Amino acid sequence: MFTLSQVSKHYQDKAALAGVDLSIAPGRTTVLIGPSGCGKSTLLRLLIGLGEPDSGQLDFDGQPLRASTLPAQRLRMGYVIQQGGLFPHLKAGENVVLMARHLGWSDQRIQERLDLLARLTHFPADGLERYPNELSGGQNQRVALMRALMLDPEVLLLDEPLGALDPMIRFELQEDLKEVFQALGKTVVLVTHDLAEATFFGHSIVLMRAGRILQIGTLEEMVAAPAEPFVEQFIRAQRSHLLNGGGV
């Protein structure tokens, strides 16, 4: 679905991505993981066109992302960020249907889609009439997910969607998210810094450090054959963290 070859990106002379090669398979969940500043969020932002590679080639379904084609290409992607990015002046429901309205969908089509998504994400119907600041953090993320899914995109891009939630809500939403991914069979790219979460969601885990991809595979593969000492280190650190009961 996405093909990156030798993609680099700099922010103020600092390399955020340094020659990344990656192919993201359709219909599967790919998780980008790594320590802070490893370039995983930058990579995700390039996928939705919030920034262009300084060098290298990035194709979406065989086509590069260009300013002229970007609006149409974005309609095929859904994007969720950490704090939801919901528009505070619009009610939850209005946030969800904003783009569909702009595209001129009929009321009936919008309503049907909205009902379906609310069921899918276990979002209470009366919550749609509330403003984001009247909803909990978890509910905000459910609304953000509905908004991303409204146009039934082929791709879902999530940037630490659960990062700002407290553990109980996070656990519940993790389950629901996985259910949604499985039910819809979409291409999902998810960024997290949490290995347990990555393992929980990912068909394939992309471990990054300092703007480079260190290893791609499942957790088992990484444990069995770490590509670099850092891979082993990263896994060990996260596991001991888990064993010490330090939250997910």
Add this chain to the structure above:
Amino acid sequence: MRRWPLGVLVLIVFGLMLGGCARSEDEVVIGSKKFTESVILGEMLTALAQTTGRPVLHRASLGGTRILFNALQAGEIDAYVEYTGTLSHEIMARETAVSPAELRAWLADRGIALVGSLGFQNNYALGMPEAEASDLAIHTLSDLKAHPELRFRFGSEFMERSDGWPGLRERYGLPQQDVRGVEHELAYRALGAGEADVTELYTTDAEIAYYGLRTLDDDLGYFPRYDAVLLLRADLGQRAPSVRAALERSLGLIDVGEMVALNAAVKIEGEGEAQAARDFLRVKLGLASEVSSDGLLARLARHSLEHLMLVGVSLTAAICVAVPLGVLAAYRRRLGQVVLSTVGILQTIPALALLVFMIPLFGIGAGPALVALFLYSLLPIVRNTHAGITGIPVALRESAQALGLPAAARLRRIELPLALPMILAGIKTAAVINVGAATLGALVGAGGYGQPILTGIRLDNTALILEGAIPSALFALVTQWLFERAERAVVPRGIRGRSG
């Protein structure tokens, strides 16, 4: 549906602005400055012009010499009474005296006819209580030399101006030592209470009659002459010969004692200027005419309507221009700096100067006031629109992009609504400032609450000042209240109170 109201509003605004400075061909317009004597003389010219049966408008109490003169030159008014000293010093900006012939020629070059003197001068002079002056046998300034013990009290400006006391003392060789600068009004009172002997005055001051003062003769001709002269548009003779002839009846009509009495009737006895002027014409020329005057409620209604028009039109125009400018400034950072500094500089131009600049372009009346108020309203709205849009969190901006909304839709559906509380706050600020600033419109004949305020200040009449000040304050409060209501109505609950 979304687009046409803006275009229509702009058209209405410009229509009203043009309407504010257009006038019918037939109408004769008399002007006067914002001091009592000038208004009385303006009323007198008005009454004389009305004898021809033509419609006559008196633009009373305009802001000052510059405004009147520019208006006459631009043909916004047809006639007013000016003083020769003012013409040579302020308009021609000459240091030394100008001969009458030179003055006439200079004015003629500018399409203005100096027709002649009304019969009195309004000069600087020194005065002292009549009884004391006659005891000491003082008639002229030279006579003062023999009385070094006299106590002189002068207004502070007269004390310091080189053509005031310092020059006067030198010219006449005056020996007095007890000379102090005080508030001019207090100098009169001190004379009345016997605590001072001599003060400076204008030869037509109402106080001369009230305090029983003798005006001392300037026997060495030290003070410049301020002959009251009738100025007309040179073309008035062809356009309306009967009006010119009627106005010329004022020549030589009023001597200095009569002018003092007229000023006293208005300033001290509280008679209306129009009444005083017409009473005088009845006695001197046998002219019978009625003063049309409104009751308090009618005046209030008229001033309110004028004020509402000034504020409403200028604010609407400012919103139509300032919001797009603010958006532009937010999108183009370089251009934005230019826009923000330009509207900032506009704000620093003093109101009176701005009004004077506007007269050649927009005439007398609502035109220049509307333009000035429009310009003053820009800054708060532009700045708040700019701040409202640039203050939107990056995450929200990017979320709108990531959804695939095109730029125009992002602006309309996301950015403007999010900036709305800030924009409304800017408009509210502009509106409240505007209500206050609109009172200055009276300086250029735009009417509104400023008119009773100016007249009240001129006549030292508190009731009149309040007649303008109270409604103006209420107007500002109501405006503020309405905007707060509007804010509650149009700003969604989700972002209310975030930038309050």
